[in-house]
Amino acid sequence: MPVIFTHTHRAPSWLPNGHFQSIYPSLFRKITDVAYSREKIRTPDDDFLNLDWARTSQAAKGLVILSHGLEGDSQRQYILGMVRGLTRHGYDCLAWNYRSCGGEMNQQLRFYHSGATDDLDFVIQYARQKGYKTLHLMGFSLGGNLTLKYLGEQGNALTPEIKKAVVFSVPMDLLACSRAIEKPENILYLRRFLSSLKPKVSAKAKLFPDKISLETYAQVKTFYDFDHLYTAALHGFAGADDYYTRNSARFFVQDISIPTLIVNALNDPLVPPDSLPQKEINQLKHVWLELTEAGGHCGFRPQRVVDGLYWSEQRALNFLDSSEI
Structure with a gap:
């Protein structure tokens, strides 16, 4: 339409x-x-x-x-x-x-x-x-x-x-929006999301210490990083780009x-x-x-x-x- x-x-x-x-x-x-x-x-x-x-x-x-x-x-x-x-x-x-x-x-x-x-x-x-x-x-x-x-x-x-x-x-378009949140004017949103996700990663690392590591979180500076290191890995995608491509509406x-x-x-x-x-x-x-x-x-x-x-x-x-x- x-x-x-x-x-x-x-x-x-x-x-x-x-x-x-x-x-x-x-x-x-x-x-x-x-x-x-x-x-x-x-x-x-x-x-x-x-x-x-x-x-x-x-x-x-x-x-x-x-x-x-x-x-x-x-x-x-x-x-x-x-x-x-x-x-x-x-x-x-x-x-x-x-x-x-x-x-x-x-x-x-x-x-x-x-x-x-x-x-x-x-x-x-x-x-x-x-x-x-x-x-x-x-x-x-x-x-x-x-x-x-x-x-x-x-x-x-x-x-x-x-x-x-x-x-x-x-x-x-998940990739475009992931990159948009990295813009300086959006830093507050990025920090809010990442600060909310970190405790969940920590809790998961305690439940599954052989499959997920909180130490990797030190590499997370952007939302793309999080999706590449955690979202993709935990849900069977080859990386962030693969995850974005296969799931963008x-x-x-x-x-x-x-x-x-x-x-x-x-x-x-x-x-x-x-x-x-x-x-x-x-x-x-x-x-x-x-x-x-x-x-x-x-x-x-x-x-x-x-x-x-x-x-x-x-x-x-x-x-x-x-x-x-």
């Missing part, structure tokens, strides 16, 4: 650029009225995933399965805000936590990564057993890439209950078979606009790429917040509820 340049989102004047628009919601948006019910499920390789359920008080229109971003979890404001909006408007929600996320270290050597669609499929198939006839997928940042890759892999064989997908702030979107909306901000500090496959998406039947001038990375705070909804949350509701597709 043609790439959409939308003007319906306007950031507040006191959030003047993509950095402020990304950081402000993360630090200052507090959502305390989402009530989750947690369920732990066992995976086929004898590990576990923590699922957080939130249900509407109405007759559910369907279930939305939400995938969070890098080093995130079901408690991040962009997940909580979306869950609150969805449940208030008639959708049940399942916000799942990746392996090692959600406050509990997983048991196997592997962590999670941008293309670990086996876990997403396992969650989807588990949710199907609950009897839902309508499922929608939603992802943010890394979770957006994961969602798009999954949809492309499945193609026309996609589970028939899955009707639509919406993703935000998606790093569709830009190589899978052409096979998506259901209505799918991708929303990215042109001022996203972590996802360069030229890393998005705009020309390719222009030729696709089922995929829309909507670009906003502002919004940052998983931000999208509007000038005026109505009913507690950020612009991204209202946009997702409009897309899921629309029958004109």
Whole structure:
């Protein structure tokens, strides 16, 4: 579908650029009225995933399965805000936590990564057993890439209950985005991610001392280094370049078979606009790429917040509820 340049989102004047628009919601948006019910499920390789359920008080229109971003979890404001909006408007929600996320270290050597669609499929198939006839997928940042890759892999064989997908702030070219985070203006994001990942590597090294070494972490100066030394090695890839090539959503979107909306901000500090496959998406039947001038990375705070909804949350509701597709 043609790439959409939308003007319906306007950031507040006191959030003047993509950095402020990304950081402000993360630090200052507090959502305390989402009530989750947690369920732990066992995976086929004898590990576990923590699922957080939130249900509407109405007759559910369907279930939305939400995938969070890098080093995130079901408690991040962009997940909580979306869950609150969805449940208030008639959708049940399942916000799942990746392996090692959600406050509990997983048991196997592997962590999670941008293309670990086996876990997403396992969650989807588990949710199907609950009897839902309508499922929608939603992802943010890394979770957006994961969602798009999954949809492309499945193609026309996609589970028939899955009707639509919406993703935000998606790093569709993992190499380009890994290099973008190395820029001097993005050093705070890089330090934050690496400082979050190091304790996990340390915990894994204690559990599997013969397979993973914390000493190697001294070589990690960039996100590319981390993916080359740890992500690739622990998940069966030849190195960072192999991992990025085999898991970037830009190589899978052409096979998506259901209505799918991708929303990215042109001022996203972590996802360069030229890393998005705009020309390719222009030729696709089922995929829309909507670009906003502002919004940052998983931000999208509007000038005026109505009913507690950020612009991204209202946009997702409009897309899921629309029958004109």
